Amino acid sequence: MKARQLQGWRAPGTQGPEQSSVAQLLWLLLLVLIVSTPHLRTLPAWVSGIMLVAAVWRLGAAWNRWPLPGRIVRGTLTLASALAVGFTWRQISGLEAGSALLVLMLALKLLETHSARDRALVVLIAWFVLFAAFLREQSLGGVPLLAAGVLVGTLALLQAARRRQAIPPATGLLLTTRLLAHAVPLALALFLLFPRLPAPLWALPSGGHNGRTGLSSQMSPGDITSLALSDAPAFRVRFEGPPPERAQLYWRGPVLESFDGRRWRTLPDAGRKHQHAVPLRQLPAGARVHKYEIVLEPHHQRWLLPLETPLGWDVADASLSASRELLSTRPIAARSAWRGRSATLPRFREARAPEAATLAVNASRNPRSLALAGEMRAAAGSDRAYLRNILGMFRQQAFYYTLEPPALGDEPVDDFLFRTRSGFCEHYASAFALLARAAGIPARVVTGYQGGEMNPLADYLIVRQSDAHAWTEVWLDGYWERYDPTAAVAPERVDAGMAAALPGSVGADLPLLGSSPWFGRVAFGWDALNAQWDRWVLAFGPEQQNALLGRLGFSSPSLRDLALVCAVTASTILLLFTWLTLRDRAREQDPLEQSWQLLCQRLSRLSRPRKPEETPGEYSAMVIAARPELAGPLTSLTALYLRLRYEGVPSRTEILRFRRLVRQLRLPPANARG
Amino acid sequence: MAMARNATALANTDQLQQARLLGEQVNREVGQVILGKQTEIELAFTCLLAGGHLLIEDVPGVGKTLLARALAAVLGLSFRRIQFTSDMLPADIIGMSVFEQEAARFRFHPGPVFAHIVLADEINRSTPKAQSALLEAMEENQVTVDGETHALPVPFFVIATQNPLHQAGTHPLPESQLDRFLMRLGLGYPAEGLERKLLRGEDRRLLLGELKPVVDSAGLMALRAAARELFLSDALLDYVQALVRYTRQSALFELGLSPRGAQDLVMAARCLALLHGHPGVHPDEVKAVFAAVAGHRLRPRPGSQAAVRDPARLVLESVPIP
Secondary structure (H helix, E strand, O other): OHHHHOOOOOOOOOOOOOOOOHHHHHHHHHHHHHHHHHHHOOOOHHHHHHHHHHHHHHHHHHHHOOOOOOHHHHHHHHHHHHHHHHHHHOOOOOHHHHHHHHHHHHHHHHHHOOOHHHHHHHHHHHHHHHHHHHHOOOOHHHHHHHHHHHHHHHHHHHHHOOOOOOOOHHHHHHHHHHHHHHHHHHHHHHHHHOOOOOOOOOOOOOOOOOOOOOOOOEEOHHHOOOOOOOOOEEEEEEEEOOOOOHHHOEEEEEEEEEEOOOOEEEOOOOOOOOOEOOOOOOOOOOOOEEEEEEEEOOOOOOEOOOEOOEEEEOOOOOEEEOOOOEEOOOOOOOOEEEEEEEEOOOEEEOOOOOOHHHHOOOOOOOHHHHHHHHHHHHHHOOHHHHHHHHHHHHHHOOOEEOOOOOOOOOOHHHHHHHHHOEEOHHHHHHHHHHHHHHOOOOEEEEEEEEOOEEEOOOOEEEEEHHHEEEEEEEEEOOEEEEEOHHHHHOHHHHHOOHHHHOOHHHHOOOOOOOOOHHHHHHHHHHHHHHHHHHHHHHOOOHHHHHHHHHHOOOOOOOHHHHHHHHHHHHHHHHHHHHHHHHHHHHHHOOHHHHHHHHHHHHHHOOOOOOOOOOOHHHHHHHHHHHOHHHHHHHHHHHHHHHHHHHOOOOOHHHHHHHHHHHHHOOOOOOOOOO | OHHHHHHHHHHOHHHHHHHHHHHHHHHHHHHHHOOOOHHHHHHHHHHHHOOOOEEEEOOOOOOHHHHHHHHHHHHOOOEEEEEOOOOOOOHHHHEEEEEEOOOOEEEEEEOOOOOOEEEEEOHHHOOHHHHHHHHHHHHHOEEEEOOEEEEOOOOOEEEEEEOOOOOOOOOOOOHHHHOOOOEEEOOOOOOHHHHHHHHHOOOHHHHHHHOOOOOOHHHHHHHHHHHHOOEOOHHHHHHHHHHHHHHHHOOOEEEOOOHHHHHHHHHHHHHHHHHOOOOEOOHHHHHHHHHHHHOOOOEEOOOOHHHHOOHHHHHHHHOOOO
16 A cells, blocks of 8 residues: 555656656745745845745746746856845844845745655755744744645655556655654653753854843833733742732842942942852741743843742853852753742842842932931931832832833933822833932842732633832841832732733733633633643753653763663654554565465576566466477466465465475576477 | 375366367367457356456457357356347347236336347447446346346356447446456457458358357356366465555556455466366466456556556566566
């Protein structure tokens, strides 16, 4: 059956020049369309234009016999495309330029598809383009297109090698599916067992990802007049046990300690007295400890964003900076997962005295704020009362929470406190920290994320870019205490999330959160699926591999062990398939038939091969006519074969006897003519 | 099942031997009268044995009548000849009821069709009405006149002849009628040397009287029953089905073999295998009868290769033996 379906299939390159049929071309074009779609979305329009021209030209040539370009035109086109790519990106490598070049060459190759070899080459380039799409998109959403590309590519390869008419689409799809299904066990084994290296062998060129997310090592609230809300996920968290209350979900990111009156910056560890902090050892009574797993979206920064306050983590090379930022040694360039332990504490003990920078105030800036701080501190009597009074001021006076604050001038805090009085978390955190410092209390701004949303369909929390937040920490009595001034102005922001904190019209801008509940459910379901994909497919790294092998009985295998296990499994699967195929073939041909074929094969050397339509009697008569000396044994052998095959059900001994007779038959040498 | 059949087949080795001898005898006897037509004689006898009817398409004077008479003579069967003409009525073939004065009742006078072997000469010269009277008799093995059914003798074997050339005033048999003939044969001119022998020798018709019957009708029916018992291997049925499938699916033909055609093919092959003394049917026997059984049932697509060349041969050359 299999052999029959593959009849007419020929290895590429084994035949002379011939024209591609329209059906073969249409399959190739469909493949090209599928594989270039992920690239064309981001590449400039002229690339798509060239592809369209090439496709139309090739189709016209097939249908209306338009002339295809000659060697010189093709060469010129190729050179021009390469130059155009070079001019556009100033390079011909890298993700954008490289994929543009690849897609263009694929389109131009369409113009020279004459032989089966050309068609096969188009399919192979197309597959390469398809894999290049992995560099852009690894999410579940890209999988259908990828699967379609693999399916159509395999089918197009089958079609490409056909000599005459094309395989009908339904038959072709069935055959392709069967071929691919054969590949699944091997692919699965290689996915699970191929040695995973802890670090990628090459780094993805990061084209402009930096600073796109909500995290940054600096902040200057006065420059932002409109904060775009994005519901893109920043990370997902799965808690072991019940999750903390929403108001306690502070995900600690960059800590900004240096302030020049306008801009807040992180203070690098280099140049500090103490370069690392140690996790808390003693917890106050009643502190709750949470264990969780975080799956981070790549943000190309080093912050691991633990729940405040981190106690432990399973990332080997991560460290706690002096300002208690949990940092990995490398930027998070791929989706990655880590496990951690945290205590949700409003304050934590810090044995070391704060850096001098946490007290620094640029005296030449924001004079009215500094003056206000002096007055209020004097009136309050104690540091704590003073800080409470500031929060009270935010709460009682006409301060507003908005995502579209007016621009602030050269004295941003003065402008905010006395003129505009509206802003978002950064404005409040910035003003609060400055007021604290002006009164001699060490203070810093902590940025990160606050809150998150439980996915009702699955047991995890999604934290989105729109949950980005800034709050303050002040140093009192040997403790860093968290003060969130935004909560004073808009408590809903902390208790219920961004959408709740904003007036209705603005809340609706949040693409998914503000829309209908049904749509929200679908979105959550999709996100849950995506999370599974991330967790089980994309995040499958050395740790998960080790865990899997550990469950199979290989504890902490070396790279060599892994390679061995992988090779043995893959070979076993291949051998199994080979055996199954051979067994099928043997079953298709019974031993009687095999012996007869052997006889025909031996006789063919003496005269000519048996024509398929020749009956045994006709063939042996022909051979006897050519070599009369064989008349005796051949007549009896043919009669025996006919009797066994056509005159009843032969017994096994009879078949074996026939086989023995065929093997024992002495034939004269081919050249000795009797 | 297959084993059981095999056992019966093997048990009848004597019968097979007899059948082979009979086949050789018929070939030899009839071959004395009709020179150089061994294949056609064997096929005609096979057709008779299979219980089918034979259509011979050839020009006049090549020995069609002689073949029919010779077969009748060696088989010890009665023989009648009907010369078809354009003014022929059905009653001229099947007979009619005549009022008998003395007995004062109608009495059926059987027509020429009441014989074991009937030669319907130049069947295409008569009107379709007369043709269909004969064809009905062939199909039913009985005739009905005035509400009374009269069985035809057993075995009943019609050899119809028709001139292949289109002549004025003829009515060629349509495909649906052609399908009722198990085989169609052409006799063709004798080979040069044989024709010389024919010219030199005595009149072949005189030899007819010297032919002795070699089997009676009861023996013929026993052979027919034995043919039905022959072993059919799966490989052979695969081959037959491949042939039939090819005629139906190939672009060469507008009309492929009908299921009746396929059954006839197997039955004819069985009978030929029996005459060869084989306990099972070989593909050679299928090939030998294929052109005669299928040739007149296939309708080549106009303009295709099959319209020019012998279509049955084309099929045989295209279908591999499994």
